Structures are given as C-alpha cells and as structure tokens.
Amino acid sequence: MDPQTGRWCNVGGDVVLKMNKSMKEALAKAGQVKKLTGTLTVSNALKLFWPQFVEASGCVLRQREPPWPEELGPMYQYQHDRTDFEASVNEIEIGDYINRRGKHPLEDLALAMKVIQVWECKLKRQFPDYRFHILCSYQDDEDGWGANMRFYRLREEERALVDGDIENSSPLAVLVSEF
C-alpha cells in the first residue's frame, strides 16, 4: 500500500496520479486518520462505494433518483459541453454522506482516497474503452472544509477540466487520477 495516498492497487496498471504540494501535505496528515467519526448508513455507503454508472447522450453519469433518461432532453441544454455537464452532475462532497457533527476534513480526505480507487475499478470495468479523470479537491480554511470528488470522461474533441499545471495555478489542494 502506498503510504502517502493509502492506495492498495493501480487498476490495470495505468492509473496516473497527479497532485499538487498542498494535496501531498494534506494526505500526509490524512494518513494518520485511523477511524471515521460518525456513521455511514448502508444507503450512503452504497452510494459512495458502489455507485451505479450509466451512459446517457454520450455522457457517463452517476445514477440518481429518478434515473437518468437514455437521451438527455432539452431540459439539460444549459451546459458548456459534455465534460462540463458530467463533471458537475458527478460531483460529491464526502462529508455529505457521513452522519456526524463537527469538522473532520482529514477524515473526509482519507475516505475520498478509498472511494477514488473503487470508482476507478468500476468505471474501468464498465467502460473499458473510455478514459477518465477523477478529480479530488480538499479545503480546510475559514470559508469551508472537506473533500470534494467528481469524475468526467476524457474526450479528444473537448478539453479536460484540469489539463495544465496544477502545482502553481490553484489555491486548492488537488489530486487528479487519470486512467
């Protein structure tokens, strides 16, 4: 297991991880987390660790209630491109799935590292011909705290949300898993 990221596998051997210095520092602290404060209901655990992924109008989406239609109708026209749409509807905040009080951002980040690996496996299994980015950002300041995750498909014809230098460009701690 990689002591820095807590990763136990590299799915298919071709996962490339990129992270900035702020994320490395946060992960070093998150590595000390041994137990999750609060509880994770079965329903929320399934949503996190066993999400259903579907394809609609060429977009890979986390299933929701009510289920996504096979073709996204005109209701979803307010979008820049498919990458933008996927990245927004496939966004989760880890802390939203845990029943607890107080502020525990590092626990959220430690859990996010586990969730990322499951999503990598599931997406790779279900969509072997596609390539993806899973993006995790972490924040702990006076404005807010927590770990945020999302994924989107990589497409030749559309620019990835994060495709440049993540070291000096963003005030957030950022990790990108590409596979």
Add this chain to the structure above:
Amino acid sequence: MARGGTTRRWGRFVQADTIVPKPENPQDLNRYSYTRNNPLRYTDPTGHDLKDGWDCVQGMVAQVLLNNSSLIPTAREALAAKPGESSAMTMGRSVGDAWSMLQGAIEITAGLGGEAASILVSATGVGSIVGVPAMAINGVVAAHGASVLLSAATEAGKRLGNQMAARSSKGTNPDLLGANGPRLDGSKTIWQKGQQRVDVENFAPGERPASIHLHTSNTGKWQYRPDLGQFAYDKSDVLAPSWVQKLLERRDIRNALDKARKYLGE
C-alpha cells in the same frame, strides 16, 4: 485605467474599481478602497495594479537564498514559490533571479581569474604554498557561482513557462461568468453551515463558465444564476422550486452568494 481619482475627505475612489486584484483578500473586495487602506505600505499608481513592496522584497530575498542553497534541498523546498503567491512576490522572485545570475557570473569570473593567477603563482615553485590552496578556494568560488547561475536560470525559465501556460489557458470570452476570476482546479467552498454550503467552480476562466452552487444536502445542488438572480436545477435552464428560491431571503445565503460573485471577479 484610472478610476476618477480619490476624494481627500474620504480617501476613497469615487467610482468602484472594475478589477478585484486578489479576491481572496477581503480588503480587495472593497472596490472603493485605496491601497488596501494602507498607503504607507502600498502604492497604486494606475488605480488597479497594486504594488505590494513588502511582498516584492520578500520574493527577491527568498529567491536569492534559494539560488544559493543548491546543496540544501530542505531549504530550497521551504524557499520555493508557493501556489497563490501574489504577483508582487513573483515579481520579486524574478528580480532575485536576475540578481543571482549577476552574482553567479561575478563568482565564475572571479573564481576562474583567481584560478589562473593561482596556477601562475604555483608555477614559480615556492609560490605553490599559497597557489595550491588558492586554486582550491577559487575552484569552489567558481563552482558555487556556476550552481547559482544554473539555479537562477532554471528558476527563471520555470517561472516563464508557468506564466506562458497560465496565459495560454486563459480563455477569450470576457462575458463568461468568472472570466476575470482565479482558476480553481476543484470546488471551493465560500460559505458553510452544517450541510448547507455555497461553492464556486472556475476551471478555465473565460473558456468555461464558472458556476456558483448552493448545496442543501447530498442530493440537493442548485445552481445560482446571477443573470436571473434565482436558483436553477444544476446544469439546467429550469428554475428551482419555490422552497429553494425562498432561501434567497436568508441574509447569510445572500451574503455568501455575493461573496461568491466577488470571488469570481464579478
């Protein structure tokens, strides 16, 4: 672009600044203030380009020290540029690199000159008592100069590369929400209260539209539409239900949305 000057009485600009230099600094969010209300420390000759003298000096000193500590990786790491540094600090670092290049060139010249002199002195035979140690010292000086010069050149090149990459990643549509805001490679929470929070996203300023969201639970994500002053379903033109719109009556949420817009340079 000047902003109509300040009034002596109030020390304030008479027109709101059209640029928020550093949205994360609350002082910059007051678009009528001059030099973050600290004219002794800052100057703002154009009304926009705030020069933070202290940051500049810090950047210059840090960069000179960094270029002189090639053999101490921990020191280099501590002195290296951090994400989100001010433009004044970056400017200071550029000056520091120029200074280091000059220092390196002087050390190389002096070291090599000294080396030649030492060889000549050593050739006399008796002079080797002085010449040989002097050769060693001059060699070290020249090597140090070379390492400083190399470090400064590498650092300057890296910075230039980053600046060019940042420039090329800037979009071209100034009408998009967040076109003047900072790039965010993730979701930044602007305000949080329990499970309710307001987040901003701005992955490619001027190229992709930024977004402002209100989250009410793990399934409730509502996009704030500044053009309409209302919430909509995420990634949809359909307006959110009335109970969500009613949240706009809450002062804390209104303030958070206002802060989010300012953060995005709107």
